[in-house]
Amino acid sequence: MRNRFKNPNISIMIIGVPKEIKNNENRVALTPAGATELVKRGHQVFIQHTAGEGSGFTDDAYTAAGAAILPTIEDVYAIAEMIIKVKEPIEPEYKLIKEGQLLFTYFHFASYEPLTKAMVESKSVCLAYETVEKADRSLPLLVPMSEVAGRMAVQKGANYLEKPLKGRGILLGGVPGVLPAKVLILGGGIVGTQAAWMAAGLGADVVIMDVSLQRMRYLADVMPANVRTMMSNEYNVRNLIKSADLIIGAVLIPGAKAPHLITRDMLADMRPGVVLVDVAVDQGGCIETCKPTTHENPTYIIDDVVHYCVANMPGAVPYTSTLALTNATLPYAIQIAERGWKKAAQLNPELVPGLNIIHGDIVYKAVAEAFDMDYVPVEKYLVD
Numbered sequence: 001m002r003n004r005f006k007n008p009n010i011s012i013m014i015i016g017v018p019k020e021i022k023n024n025e026n027r028v029a030l031t032p033a034g035a036t037e038l039v040k041r042g043h044q045v046f047i048q049h050t051a052g053e054g055s056g057f058t059d060d061a062y063t064a065a066g067a068a069i070l071p072t073i074e075d076v077y078a079i080a081e082m083i084i085k086v087k088e089p090i091e092p093e094y095k096l097i098k099e100g101q102l103l104f105t106y107f108h109f110a111s112y113e114p115l116t117k118a119m120v121e122s123k124s125v126c127l128a129y130e131t132v133e134k135a136d137r138s139l140p141l142l143v144p145m146s147e148v149a150g151r152m153a154v155q156k157g158a159n160y161l162e163k164p165l166k167g168r169g170i171l172l173g174g175v176p177g178v179l180p181a182k183v184l185i186l187g188g189g190i191v192g193t194q195a196a197w198m199a200a201g202l203g204a205d206v207v208i209m210d211v212s213l214q215r216m217r218y219l220a221d222v223m224p225a226n227v228r229t230m231m232s233n234e235y236n237v238r239n240l241i242k243s244a245d246l247i248i249g250a251v252l253i254p255g256a257k258a259p260h261l262i263t264r265d266m267l268a269d270m271r272p273g274v275v276l277v278d279v280a281v282d283q284g285g286c287i288e289t290c291k292p293t294t295h296e297n298p299t300y301i302i303d304d305v306v307h308y309c310v311a312n313m314p315g316a317v318p319y320t321s322t323l324a325l326t327n328a329t330l331p332y333a334i335q336i337a338e339r340g341w342k343k344a345a346q347l348n349p350e351l352v353p354g355l356n357i358i359h360g361d362i363v364y365k366a367v368a369e370a371f372d373m374d375y376v377p378v379e380k381y382l383v384d
């Protein structure tokens with residue numbers, strides 16, 4: 001990084017934005033508006049050719065914003081000090097990552113050991129969107145995508161409940177004279193709340209389960225009458241799954257592997273054609289039989305139960321998701337570009353829990369614990 005102008009505390013950075021290569025991932029990590037903000041501060045922004053296309057942004061729009069277009073993903077990784085992405089690096093990208101390079105993106109390490117090991121070996125600095133955390137414990141860079149995924153979970157669930165798609169053949173809202181469907185939501189955080197609004201709006205009979213009484217008190221206050229809350233425990237889950245039509249998994253323990261609230265044996269208690277949408281799949285899933293699927297091939301069936309487990313749901317609605325995501329990420333990207341990751345984290349404590357792997361050390365405890373690997377407290381890297 002070079003110092004900018006006459007202020008020795010402010011640096012300029014070379015920033016690279018690759019095109020996402022995960023299945024049907026159409027989001028991009030920086031919009032032309034974001035590029036404008038970074039370029040105006042003296043940073044150099046390099047965008048891979050057509051990276052913004054899926055979200056409606058042409059190469060010309062980035063060039064007009066002062067960014068440069070590079071033809072290949074290799075070019076972007078080769079030049080950048082900071083890579084800003086949306087999804088975790090996929091295997092072909094591992095070898096492109098340079099020692100000391102900063103990667104600012106979603107990682108969801110605890111769900112995928114090969115990625116964790118590859119990033120340890122790369123000796124890069126991995127700052128994960130999903131664990132950046134505010135003092136009130138909220139996750140500002142996860143929230144916007146959870147809002148999207150929560151809303152989508154109901155759309156997808158309603159769709160897969162249709163008989164030709166192997167669902168029970170029930171309409172979420174019912175019709176006059178016919179009862180609505182029952183929707184069970186595991187976890188009443190951002191995903192769960194958004195899903196509840198959507199399902200309730202369609203007229204379904206909704207139950208949200210959580211372990212936080214405080215959260216359920218809040219939900220009971222703000223939700224309409226067709227949404228009720230219930231304590232999440234094995235006994236209650238076993239009871240409610242017997243009559244549910246659509247079950248949405250939305251549990252999170254930040255950074256950690258999700259607990260299995262629905263185990264393999266419980267599928268036998270469900271009715272044929274029940275749909276499970278496990279949004280928590282990116283942290284390993286809260287339904288034991290859930291394994292990651294793609295937008296191309298989103299569902300599979302076990303014991304007549306339809307499983308939808310797409311790990312990048314918002315990627316399917318990039319016109320909404322790219323704007324929602326970058327609204328949240330850009331202010332942090334600017335701080336990191338201006339100061340470098342270390343100084344930025346020293347100045348803004350919200351960035352500290354975002355640091356997951358630094359120069360080969362796992363510095364986020366839940367990630368190290370997920371794979372029984374060594375943990376190094378992040379403070380080691382934050383002292384001057």
Ligand SMILES: NC(=O)C1=CN([C@@H]2O[C@H](COP(=O)(O)OP(=O)(O)OC[C@H]3O[C@@H](n4cnc5c(N)ncnc54)[C@H](O)[C@@H]3O)[C@@H](O)[C@H]2O)C=CC1
Pocket residue numbers: 130142143145146147149186187188189190191192209210211212215232250251252253259261278279280281282283310311312313314
């Ligand atoms: N598949 C996809 O495309 C996407 C997945 N996600 C994922 O969705 C998951 C949920 O995210 P958010 O709603 O933002 O998290 P959040 O932190 O807002 O909510 C999680 C909720 O789970 C509750 N919880 C914890 N343990 C529980 C238990 N044993 N039983 C019931 N509830 C429990 C917490 O009290 C909290 O209210 C995360 O894994 C997130 O990464 C988010 C966006 C997109």
Ligand SMILES: CC(=O)C(=O)O
Pocket residue numbers: 087106108142145146282311312313314315
């Ligand atoms: C949160 C996440 O993993 C996504 O938006 O794809």
Ligand SMILES: [Mg+2]
Pocket residue numbers: 267268269270271272303304
């Ligand atoms: Mg059955």
